[in-house]
Amino acid sequence: MTDNAEALLIGRLFGAPNDQLSKLFRLRQVDDFGPAVSLPDDTAARFRAVAVGMVGSGHVSTVAVNSDFLDRFPNLEIVAVLGVGCDHIDVTAAFDRGITITNTPDVNTEEVADTAMGMLLATVRQLPQADRFLRAGRWPGGMFPLTGTLRGKRLGILGLGRIGKAVAKRAEPFGLEIIYHGRNRQPDVSYAYAASPMALAKSADILMVIVPGGDETRNLVDAKMLRALGPEGVLLNVSRGTVVDEAALISALENKIIGAAGLDAFVHEPHVPEALIAMEQVILLPHIGSGTHHTREMMSQAVFDNLQQWNKGLTVSNPVYPGQQT
Ligand code: A2R
Numbered sequence: 001m002t003d004n005a006e007a008l009l010i011g012r013l014f015g016a017p018n019d020q021l022s023k024l025f026r027l028r029q030v031d032d033f034g035p036a037v038s039l040p041d042d043t044a045a046r047f048r049a050v051a052v053g054m055v056g057s058g059h060v061s062t063v064a065v066n067s068d069f070l071d072r073f074p075n076l077e078i079v080a081v082l083g084v085g086c087d088h089i090d091v092t093a094a095f096d097r098g099i100t101i102t103n104t105p106d107v108n109t110e111e112v113a114d115t116a117m118g119m120l121l122a123t124v125r126q127l128p129q130a131d132r133f134l135r136a137g138r139w140p141g142g143m144f145p146l147t148g149t150l151r152g153k154r155l156g157i158l159g160l161g162r163i164g165k166a167v168a169k170r171a172e173p174f175g176l177e178i179i180y181h182g183r184n185r186q187p188d189v190s191y192a193y194a195a196s197p198m199a200l201a202k203s204a205d206i207l208m209v210i211v212p213g214g215d216e217t218r219n220l221v222d223a224k225m226l227r228a229l230g231p232e233g234v235l236l237n238v239s240r241g242t243v244v245d246e247a248a249l250i251s252a253l254e255n256k257i258i259g260a261a262g263l264d265a266f267v268h269e270p271h272v273p274e275a276l277i278a279m280e281q282v283i284l285l286p287h288i289g290s291g292t293h294h295t296r297e298m299m300s301q302a303v304f305d306n307l308q309q310w311n312k313g314l315t316v317s318n319p320v321y322p323g324q325q326t
Helices: 017-024 034-036 069-071 091-095 109-126 127-135 164-175 195-203 223-229 246-254 291-310
Strands: 006-010 026-030 047-052 078-081 101-104 154-158 177-181 206-209 234-237 260-263 282-284
Touching: 006 034, 026 109, 034 069, 047 127, 047 291, 069 091, 078 195, 078 291, 091 164, 101 291, 109 127, 109 206, 109 234, 109 260, 109 291, 127 154, 154 164, 154 195, 177 195, 195 223, 206 282, 223 234, 223 246, 246 260
Parallel strands: 006 026, 006 047, 047 078, 078 101, 154 177, 154 206, 206 234, 234 260, 260 282
Antiparallel strands: none
16 A cells, blocks of 8 residues: 555545545545535545544435446545444445445444433433423423433343443433343343233333344334334334334324334434424434544544554454344
């Protein structure tokens, strides 16, 4: 490898890694996938590395790096992705072309877990609603209605991976009983294991979704799961919108089949169904799970580190393989 390879940055990185990247590569930046695939053939052929940063207003909900994209860059060797989820990348198509994909696991774990706990408290104790109540001048007219509680509740975690475990660790001192489901039992925890997503939903008072997106988990939380969660049940999603059947969720909330929801992920981000926006019992966040200066810079640093390792001919720290759900 030479140290002046040409690289393309799609979207943006945060903090110092931007400068580091421009020193390491002859760097071209475009703000979205459309302008990237529209680059002239001879320009596209020069890039051996692509970094996929934060594009537009957040998470990309289509498979943007697909075969057509990859065909535009015949000399591409690596695509370094900001974030853990690679549901916007066709990892198999890249692998078939000998292209390395990397992501940025671990560095976002604690931040997303913090957001998840904040969302849990906000949803159950209706904190945003109480804030709106006060600002609307309604307090002098009477007290804010009593809310649900965490006391004596069971938190069901769908996907006890890095983030799921960090959430569980935070939930324990709140007195929440923890139960989880994943395709495999986790050997390093003593929490109760539910044998299926449905068993988890039946058992949980609060259901937290932290599984990867993509085809395998699409609509995993469906109308039946929501019915099993029950009329006092709370659904929280801090992973990918596609994991929850959004239409079924809207119907379940409208018909009081579940009690409340907290969502940091949606099917067609940044577009959120009006029906959800209109509901008072729903907390809606614009996919801010890892959205702090500190963590986005750490994630950007991990993108840079992966690219630097590749540039030096070293093994990259965070390769993503076909079939490995991320
Ligand atoms: O199924 P397992 O035993 O491999 O556990 C993984 C679980 N998981 C699933 N659980 C049920 N049904 C599935 N089809 C399924 N697929 C995966 O999700 C694992 O415990 C968990 C994911 O954990 P990690 O790979 O450690 O990911 P991390 O860092 O916790 O992030 C989760 C997701 C990312 O993929 C992004 O979409 C978002 O949160 O940032």
